[in-house]
Amino acid sequence: MSIRHGLLALLEQGPRYGSQLRTEFESRTGATWPLNVGQVYTTLSRLERDGMVVPDGDDDAGHPLYAITDAGREELHEWFERPVDRTSPPRDELAIKLAMAVGAAGVDIRAVIQSQRSATLKAMQDYTRLKAQALIAVEASSGQESERGRDDVAWLLVLEQLIFQTEAEARWLDHCESRLVRLSATAVRGATPPQADTTKAASEKPARARLGRR
Template sequence: MSVRQSLLAILDQGPCYGYQLRAEFERRTGSGPALNVGQVYTTLERLERDGLVVKGGADEHGHVHYEITPDGREQARAWLRSADSPGSGARDDLATQVTLAATLPGADVDTLIRRHRARLMRDLERIERGLTDADDAADIPSRLSASRRDSRARADLAWLDSVEAQLTKGPYAAFPLSGASDRPRRGRPPKALSDAAN
């Protein structure tokens, strides 16, 4: 779900085409599992179907730009304020949401961090109650599972503390959409470059 919401949040900054969205996503979320450009276009089709984006015209390079709709803007901004429990996919939803919010002009990353911290503290209280209730030696699977959730919540809290400290240190500023794309050119390099390489 974080990819869908992330693309909407980026489109809230301005129209983009698919490869540009992929580049913006990677630039704003740092390292992690690479985002397949096919996934970007499939997600854009679904967002268009759901009325959250509209397909615009093509530019002089043939890139079809997508624009966010008012419903899409509302959904993107709501996601940037929410502190829902992260999904269980390969992508780290918490890290994706927080790092993306830190780069988007207008996103309130401090409030987002506070909300995630409060959610994680509530999660820890529930987990600790579960560990106390599962103190029976016969209930080892429940204890092991709760122990894993406890470790993950504590690690997420420590990471949020680190993020907050880094953003407080500065210099830090959100940044606008990049006008350039790092899309590789097709075909042979220009003659001057190929001659210089020899």
């Protein structure tokens, strides 16, 4: 649904054509979630079917333009006001991978975790470097009302979300590894006969023998 509403947000600023929407969407999000023109036009067709947009003629170069309707504007504002639904979280490949790796034959789950941790930390470093560049761009455009300035701020917010996300993922991977270590230690202890009971039984044998002789 984010693509649908993202296109509506761009169209609220004025009529646009498909490839223009794709370019502006990617510019606003730093191409974190790249779109193809076919995906844009498919979404526009659905928005038109639902009465959210209408064709609005062509521009000077002959590109077919789309404009947002009152219904589309209302849908967009409701989306901005509505919290993102977390009751049905999107599938997470990493969580599914670790869940499937538990008990899988021939899979060293701790090696899987370590490999992912290296990739996650590398991504965090890349995002942090990009954030430093974005901050410079935002400071350079500070106080200026321009499309470029808005794109810089939007990209900075996206980058910071990605940084927080990778930091949380790294902590979660550390937690998973610690959990596996604790569970492994518990399993080992459960499989080993208690030393105290064995010692006690051995010490009681001579005592029982002495009582028998009495």
